Each structure stands twice: as C-alpha cells, then as structure tokens.
Amino acid sequence: METLKFEGVRVEIGKNTILQDIDFSLEQGNIVALIGHNGAGKSTIMKTIMGWQEKKQGNISINGINQDDSFLTYKKQIAYIPEEPFLLSELTAMQHFQLYGQSYGLSEQQLNQRVEHLTRLFEIEDKLNEYPESLSKGMRQKVQTICALLPDVALMLIDEPFMGLDVHAAADLQQLIIDKAKNGTSILLTSHQLDRVGEFADSYIMLHKGVITEKGIMKDFAELTRRSTE
Amino acid sequence: MKRTWELIRFIRKSRRTKKQKLYKLAFGVALDKTIAIYLSFFLVMAFFMIYDQLIQFQPLFEKMQAAAEPFMPIVILGLFIRTIILSFHSPGILFTSAEYKMTTLPYLKQHVWFHTFIEAIAKALISFLLLFFTLLILTPISTLFLIKWACIIMVAVLLLILPQWCLYQVNGKKKILISIAGLTSITVLRLLFTQFTSQWYFLVSVILILLVCNIWLWGKRLSKVDWMRVIDVNDTKVWNMFFVNRMSEMEIKPVRKPLLQQLFRSEKERKPFPYHRDKMIFRKLWRKNLMEEKQHFVQTVVTIILCLVVLSFQNDILQGLSIVLAIFAFSKMSASYFHKGLKDKLIHSLPWNMDVMKRAYLYWIYPVLTVLGIILGAVLWIHQGLQLMTLLQFIHFSVTAYILLNHQLDISIHKINHKWYTTPIGNWLIGPLSYLAIMASFVTPFASLYVVFLFIYKIFHVKRKNL
Numbered sequence: 001m002e003t004l005k006f007e008g009v010r011v012e013i014g015k016n017t018i019l020q021d022i023d024f025s026l027e028q029g030n031i032v033a034l035i036g037h038n039g040a041g042k043s044t045i046m047k048t049i050m051g052w053q054e055k056k057q058g059n060i061s062i063n064g065i066n067q068d069d070s071f072l073t074y075k076k077q078i079a080y081i082p083e084e085p086f087l088l089s090e091l092t093a094m095q096h097f098q099l100y101g102q103s104y105g106l107s108e109q110q111l112n113q114r115v116e117h118l119t120r121l122f123e124i125e126d127k128l129n130e131y132p133e134s135l136s137k138g139m140r141q142k143v144q145t146i147c148a149l150l151p152d153v154a155l156m157l158i159d160e161p162f163m164g165l166d167v168h169a170a171a172d173l174q175q176l177i178i179d180k181a182k183n184g185t186s187i188l189l190t191s192h193q194l195d196r197v198g199e200f201a202d203s204y205i206m207l208h209k210g211v212i213t214e215k216g217i218m219k220d221f222a223e224l225t226r227r228s229t230e
Numbered sequence: 231m232k233r234t235w236e237l238i239r240f241i242r243k244s245r246r247t248k249k250q251k252l253y254k255l256a257f258g259v260a261l262d263k264t265i266a267i268y269l270s271f272f273l274v275m276a277f278f279m280i281y282d283q284l285i286q287f288q289p290l291f292e293k294m295q296a297a298a299e300p301f302m303p304i305v306i307l308g309l310f311i312r313t314i315i316l317s318f319h320s321p322g323i324l325f326t327s328a329e330y331k332m333t334t335l336p337y338l339k340q341h342v343w344f345h346t347f348i349e350a351i352a353k354a355l356i357s358f359l360l361l362f363f364t365l366l367i368l369t370p371i372s373t374l375f376l377i378k379w380a381c382i383i384m385v386a387v388l389l390l391i392l393p394q395w396c397l398y399q400v401n402g403k404k405k406i407l408i409s410i411a412g413l414t415s416i417t418v419l420r421l422l423f424t425q426f427t428s429q430w431y432f433l434v435s436v437i438l439i440l441l442v443c444n445i446w447l448w449g450k451r452l453s454k455v456d457w458m459r460v461i462d463v464n465d466t467k468v469w470n471m472f473f474v475n476r477m478s479e480m481e482i483k484p485v486r487k488p489l490l491q492q493l494f495r496s497e498k499e500r501k502p503f504p505y506h507r508d509k510m511i512f513r514k515l516w517r518k519n520l521m522e523e524k525q526h527f528v529q530t531v532v533t534i535i536l537c538l539v540v541l542s543f544q545n546d547i548l549q550g551l552s553i554v555l556a557i558f559a560f561s562k563m564s565a566s567y568f569h570k571g572l573k574d575k576l577i578h579s580l581p582w583n584m585d586v587m588k589r590a591y592l593y594w595i596y597p598v599l600t601v602l603g604i605i606l607g608a609v610l611w612i613h614q615g616l617q618l619m620t621l622l623q624f625i626h627f628s629v630t631a632y633i634l635l636n637h638q639l640d641i642s643i644h645k646i647n648h649k650w651y652t653t654p655i656g657n658w659l660i661g662p663l664s665y666l667a668i669m670a671s672f673v674t675p676f677a678s679l680y681v682v683f684l685f686i687y688k689i690f691h692v693k694r695k696n697l
Binding site for chain 1: 253276283499501502506508512514515518543574575576578580581583584586646647648649650
C-alpha cells in the first residue's frame with residue numbers, strides 16, 4: 001500500500017527549476033533515503049511535502065489525501081525532523097512536547113509515557129523545564145527529534161537525522177526509526193552519511209540537479225560520484 | 231594595525247556595494263524614472279517651503295533659546311537614561327560577524343575591536359556635524375547657542391559609547407543594579423550642584439567622571455563579552471534596511487530574545503501547561519506573535535479609533551462610513567495576523583486544530599474589539615443621545631463586527647485548508663450586505679433590525695459547520 005505519492009512535481013524559484021517533474025512513491029513501512037549532492041533538491045522535496053515550498057505543478061498525497069484539497073488532514077499524517085532545530089524560545093522543552101502532543105491528539109497519559117521513555121533514552125530528562133537558549137545545539141536537536149517521534153503518523157520526514165547527535169543518540173535514533181517503520185510508518189530521509197543509511201534504509205532515490213537519476217533497493221546502491229563528474 | 235584597517239575598509243566597501251545593489255533593486259520596484267524626477271522636484275520644493283516656514287518662527291526660536299539654558303543638566307541626565315535603555319538592546323559598537331570572522335584569521339581581536347570603536351566615534355561625530363550644520367542653515371538658532379549645546383552633548387555622547395558597550399555585556403540583576411547606581415549617582419551629583427548658579431560646574435564634573443569611567447573601563451572592554459549576542463544584534467542592525475524590507479516584504483529579526491524577557495521568566499512560566507486546557511499553549515503562542523507585530527497592530531487600532539471618532543462628528547453619512555471602515559479594517563487586520571501567525575516554521579509544521587487555534591487567537595482579539603465597541607458606544611451616545619434606537623444601532627454594529635470578524639477568520643482557515651478555495655457567493659455577500667445595512671441605519675434606524683437576519687445567519691452557519 002502506497003503511503004506517499006509524489007506525482008509530476010515541479011518546483012521553480014524565480015526562473016530556476018529546482019525540481020523537474022519528480023515522480024516517486026513510498027510503500028507503507030518503507031525506509032527510503034534521498035541521496036544526492038548539495039543542491040540536488042533533497043531538502044526542496046522535504047519542504048514541498050511539508051507545504052513550505054510552493055509547487056508549480058503536480059500532486060502530493062498521503063494515504064490518498066491530497067495536499068491541495070485538505071491540507072489540515074494531510075498534515076496530521078506527517079511528522080518532521082529538520083536538519084537545524086527550530087524551537088520556539090517562548091516554550092520549554094516539556095512545553096514543546098505538550099504542543100506536539102496536543103496537536104497530534106495524544107492523551108496526557110500517552111504523552112507522559114512517551115516523553116519519559118524518549119527523554120531518558122536521549123538523556124535529557126533533566127532538561128525538561130529549560131528554554132532552548134539554555135540548551136546546547138545537540139540537546140536542541142534531541143528535543144526537536146523527540147517532538148517528531150511522539151506521535152504515530154503515516155509518514156516521517158527526516159532531514160539529516162544524525163546531524164548534531166552524539167554517537168549513542170545517533171544509534172538510538174537509528175533503532176527508533178527502524179521500530180517506527182516496523183509499526184507501519186513510512187520514512188523518507190536525507191543523509192550524507194551513506195554508510196550509516198545503508199545499514200537500515202530499504203531503498204534509495206538519487207537526485208541530481210532536481211532530476212531523479214537512479215532508484216533502487218539500498219543494497220544495490222554502488223556509490224555517489226563526485227558532483228563535477230556528472 | 232595597518233593590515234587590519236585595510237581589511238575593515240575592504241569589508242565596508244563590499245558591504246556598501248551590496249547595500250547599494252539592494253537599494254537599487256528596491257527603488258526599481260518602488261519608482262520609475264518619471265516618478266523619481268517628480269519626487270526629487272517635490273523634495274527640493276519642500277526644502278524651500280520648510281525653510282520659509284521656519285524663518286517665520288524666528289521669535290519662537292529666540293524664546294526657546296532663552297528658556298533652554300536651565301535644561302542642560304536634564305538633557306545630560308536624559309543621555310544617561312538613553313544609554314542605559316540602549317544597553318539592553320544594542321552594544322553601540324558595530325562589531326558584526328564580518329569582524330568576528332576577521333578574528334579567526336591572523337588579526338588581533340583588540341585591533342579589530344579598536345577599529346570598530348573608532349568607527350562608532352567617527353559616526354557619532356559626523357552625525358553631530360551634519361545635524362549641527364542642518365540646524366545652522368535651516369533654523370534661525372544662533373551659532374553660539376548651537377556650538378555650546380552641540381559640544382557638550384557631543385562630548386557626553388562620545389564618552390558614553392564605551393560604558394554602553396560594557397553595560398551591554400552585563401547580565402541579570404547586576405545590570406539593573408549598575409543602571410540604578412549610575413542614575414542615582416548622577417542625580418545626587420546634580421542635587422549637590424544646585425546651589426551653584428552656573429551649570430558649568432555640574433557639566434564639567436560629569437564629563438570628568440565620564441572620562442575617569444572610560445579610563446577604568448578601557449582595561450575591561452574585551453573581558454566577559456558575549457560575542458554571539460553582540461554579533462546577532464549587530465548583524466540584524468546592519469542588514470535591517472527599512473525600505474528594502476518594505477519592498478521585498480521580508481523582515482530581518484534578531485534570532486535571540488532580548489535579555490529582559492529571559493531575565494523575568496518566572497518559575498511558573500517554566501512549568502508544563504495543564505494538558506487538558508488545550509487553548510493555553512496556543513494563547514501563549516498567539517501572544518508571542520501579536521507582541522512581535524504590536525507596533526503595526528497598535529498603529530492600525532489607533533487609526534481605526536481616530537477614524538471612528540473624527541468622522542463620527544462630521545455628519546450621519548460620514549459616521550456610517552467610519553463604522554463600516556472600522557469593522558472592515560479590524561476584521562481584515564485580525565484575519566491577516568491570524569494567517570501570518572500560522573506561517574511560523576514550527577507552527578506550520580504541526581497539524582493544526584483550527585477550532586482551538588481560532589479560539590485561542592480570539593482570546594486576545596476580543597478585548598480589543600470590546601474596547602472598540604465601548605468607544606463606538608460612547609460616540610453614538612454623544613452624537614445621538616441615549617435612546618432605544620441608539621441602543622438597537624449599537625447592538626446591530628457590535629453583532630456585525632463580531633460576525634464579520636469570525637467570518638474573515640473562517641475564510642482564512644478555508645483558504646489554508648483548500649488551495650483552490652473560493653468563498654461561496656452567499657458567504658461573500660454577507661460582508662457588503664452588512665455594510666449596506668450599517669449605512670442604511672443612519673437613514674432609518676429600523677434598518678438596524680438587520681441584526682435579526684445576522685442572528686439567523688449565524689445559527690444557520692453554526693448548524694452547517696457542525697454537520
């Protein structure tokens with residue numbers, strides 16, 4: 001069963017075409033890695049799915065719900081971990097978790113159980129009442145990651161999942177991603193750490209200058225050639 | 231030192247070039263050649279007109295000069311207060327990320343900072359000279375008076391640059407204590423010198439104290455500096471170009487929060503929200519959003535009130551028009567801030583419970599609407615006296631404002647949810663019809679019975695929403 005359908009999507013910024021008629025889909029419970037050099041269009045795909053980047057043409061749907069027809073229902077099915085944490089300086093870590101819990105309709109009991117488990121796993125249980133400014137970058141990334149891991153969603157978007165995380169947290173996140181996928185969540189991620197992604201991704205999509213140049217199962221992935229040689 | 235200066239000059243030149251390009255682009259959006267020629271012509275004309283007007287005020291300027299003398303110590307006290315207030319927002323010396331980057335190259339931080347300090351002094355001097363010559367040319371103020379005031383204020387401003395820089399680096403309660411101590415000392419000094427008839431004893435003492443203070447602070451100028459905060463604020467200052475921002479509809483805001491907000495965050499604020507009260511968290515977020523826009527928000531509300539009050543006392547038609555304008559502007563403005571608030575990156579990435587978000591937003595908007603309602607009621611009362619029909623009109627206008635505000639927010643929500651949403655004709659008509667009814671109520675007050683139709687519309691609308 002297809003979770004995400006990305007059909008004929010074209011994105012233009014000014015006169016530049018960033019994505020050229022991109023087509024791909026994600027099966028339920030699949031982990032797909034978006035691979036490519038800097039500027040290939042990986043983050044633009046993420047932003048377009050999130051609705052931050054306006055598309056010129058094409059359709060994006062999750063479980064049959066079109067982004068353009070019912071954006072609110074569409075969004076309930078996505079959770080996103082950005083490359084750079086964007087937290088609100090008005091809210092503490094715990095208040096961020098509450099914001100996510102309420103937005104995704106988690107009960108108080110569910111929220112507290114998950115927060116307890118995840119904060120202990122990422123070793124930030126003593127930082128719950130801290131504001132983002134008093135947290136290190138790695139800790140802010142952990143807070144942002146936990147926020148996205150709290151709800152049960154159909155699709156999880158992860159931009160550079162291991163950026164800013166220490167070795168233990170990265171290993172834990174990798175396991176959590178695998179568990180999420182086993183429970184039916186489809187995962188779309190971008191990463192430059194190809195060795196690591198190769199360990200758990202099912203398939204890959206390679207992008208070059210806004211065009212899909214290759215698709216396949218992860219174990220068949222050979223290598224990423226230098227940007228200048230393509 | 232010489233190499234440092236050369237590189238700073240190179241950075242400044244590149245910055246100027248980039249800014250010129252940005253202004254050129256912005257002017258390209260705002261003006262064409264014809265408008266530019268007309269505008270420059272009008273500016274020249276305006277200059278002569280202002281000059282001519284100011285000449286006519288010569289006796290007034292002479293009076294002001296004579297009366298200004300005793301106020302010199304208050305102006306100096308004002309400069310101290312200004313420095314303290316500024317030290318909460320700005321370090322006063324433009325040390326940006328470009329200068330910080332230089333310190334990672336083979337340049338000494340002391341040298342780079344020293345150049346930015348000299349730059350701050352030079353800028354203050356040039357600004358003073360420009361102001362001095364403008365006042366000298368444009369106004370009939372005597373040269374001697376201008377020189378005396380300019381010299382004293384200039385020396386005080388220059389000697390307050392370093393204290394502002396050092397005070398900016400101090401955080402928390404210590405900063406408040408230093409500020410209070412500084413202000414108290416200068417006030418006590420002023421009181422001590424009140425027995426002297428001449429102001430000069432006080433002024434010379436202040437300048438001497440400032441000189442000693444500068445010498446003492448010089449050794450501490452680079453210790454305990456929060457470079458990231460300095461860079462953050464200065465970068466925003468350098469690249470926040472009002473005209474370019476307006477034309478590009480983009481605003482550069484500092485990433486970090488002002489110190490005071492962090493300082494006064496209570497333990498209560500840090501506690502988790504009561505989870506079952508789902509609106510609380512969103513109320514906090516809306517408050518933050520509205521506070522960010524408070525300048526424009528307050529400006530618009532004040533304009534609406536002025537329009538309501540001024541036009542109401544002209545004639546009936548203009549009063550009707552002012553109420554229509556007030557309701558239209560307020561509902562559109564509220565919908566626009568609602569829409570803008572949802573664009574925040576984190577908020578946008580969440581699935582919104584629109585009902586909760588709308589109610590949390592209205593929690594802040596209804597009090598403003600109530601204030602407008604009270605002013606409207608007062609205006610109607612003064613204009614028409616206390617009658618039954620006036621009361622009916624008041625209810626009519628208040629209900630219209632309430633329904634159209636909600637209506638605009640609902641349209642906003644629909645547009646967010648459906649990319650291709652167009653307002654159905656029936657829903658669209660409610661606006662013009664309501665405005666017509668307001669105007670008609672000034673011809674015949676019975677038109678205010680339209681409020682009954684609005685109630686029916688609202689009930690029908692709520693029922694359809696719940697289906």
